[in-house]
Amino acid sequence: MDREYGLDIDAIVGHIDSAPTLSFFFPRLRRSLVLDMRQGPEDGPFIRVLPMARGLHARLRSLKRARPHLPKATEIVAIPWPIYVENMVRSGVWERVMKRIESTDSVDALSAAEAALNELRAIESQDLTALIHGGQYETIWARESG
Secondary structure, eight states: OOOTTSSOHHHHHHHHHHOSEEEEEETTTTEEEEEEOOOOSSOOOEEEEEEOOSSHHHHHHHHHHHOTTSOOOOOOEEEEOOSOTHHHHHTTHHHHHHHHHHTTTOHHHHHHHHHHHHHHHHHHHHHHHHHHHOTTOOOSSOOOOO
């Protein structure tokens, strides 16, 4: 069990390999990376960055709206990712996600996954810039002058 990042990477990899529907949620970014690996005649895998849902039932409903040709997903594995996006790459989690997507033989899904990773990196960069400049963050403790 790899806990280098404060997460059970082995368990996460197990879910990536087996779960039909996953959601990595990034609380600081208020976004989720949603992976629905189910396929149908009109639908390949669904890989998107979406706003965080209020809960798992809300996420399942949003998937049904986005993928009306497929039966409603009955379960979803939700994985909190409270650390940097780049740690998905460094930890090997992203490589495992890509291997799972490659196994579907969907070129569109591979492109969507790369676009999603780039989108998450951009959102995180904007968030860090806002943090540095004060943006939506407030100072809790101010340094006393003197």
